[in-house]
Amino acid sequence: MKISIIIPIGDKDAWGECEKSIKASIAAYSGDISAEMLPCWDIDHRGAYVARNEGLSRATGDWITWVDCDDVVEVAWFSTICDSIESNPWFDVLVFGIFEIKDGEKRTIYRPEKHFEDGESYARWMIGGTGMPHWLWHRVFRKELWSGVSFEGRVKQDYHASLQVLPRVKKVLFIPDVVYTYVRHGHGLSNYVQPMDYDGACKGFLRQIEKLPQSWQYEARRGVGLMMVDVILHDPNVRGTNKYLRPFFWDLFVMGGMSLRFRVKCILAALCWWK
DSSP, X not given: OEEEEEEEESOTTSOHHXXXXXXXXXXXXXXXXXXXXXXXXXXXXXXXXXXXXXXXXXXXSSEEEEOOTTOXXXXXXXXXXXXXXXXXXXXXXXXXXXXXXXXXXXXXXXXXXXXXXXXXXXXXXHHTTSSSOOOSTTEEEEGGGGTTOOOOSSSOHHXXXXXXXXXXXXXXXXXXXXXEEEETXXXXXXXXXOTTHHHHHHHHHHHHHTTSOHHHHHHHHHHHHHHHHHXXXXXXXXXXXXXXXXXXXXXXXXXXXXXXXXXXXXXXXXXXXXX
């Protein structure tokens, strides 16, 4: 059995610590599962989707996981993944905990309790925007889930891929082990995003949402809206650039069960965007 580790890289000098941490973690494992490291380059900054699609095309493992080039993994990371696969071979997705390093301080930002969850509940939780962010790097996937899937656009590619992959998931295993470290303000490919890239992202979301079961589509539109509200409020460069946001804002505002405070936040984001 083999695990493919895909590392999209936009700066050849930025991933030295990442590479060392992955190799140290693999070396600390003494079992029978092998590792395939796949650094994939996007030196001309066409977009992380280029590197990620290259990784998918090269992967030969039974399982796929992702590491961002400016992040690091714990020594126990690879052993934790392999031990989980060997002891629970029936799951489709493994979810583990995350550290974050910000301004030199390291803290835990996500530690799930150990439990199992059916794929549909997990997918709707994630796609609807009420679950964890759609980062790929705190999850391990069966390779067959990625058959026919491709990344698109220069921004929010994790969510675009989730819209394609998660509806195929049957069973998810959550474990409390915190074995991945997300480094904020590093040298990742997201540093090369331009404001108009969000336009293309939302167009891609709309195309993928139309392919989902009808009962899922409203939740998915809500998920995009939740994600883009925060983007607009925190990045003034995005405001006024994206004509595809209107339906997502409308869905957020009219949906039931949302607090008055959140609806006000949506209105503020819409006003900022239309300025």
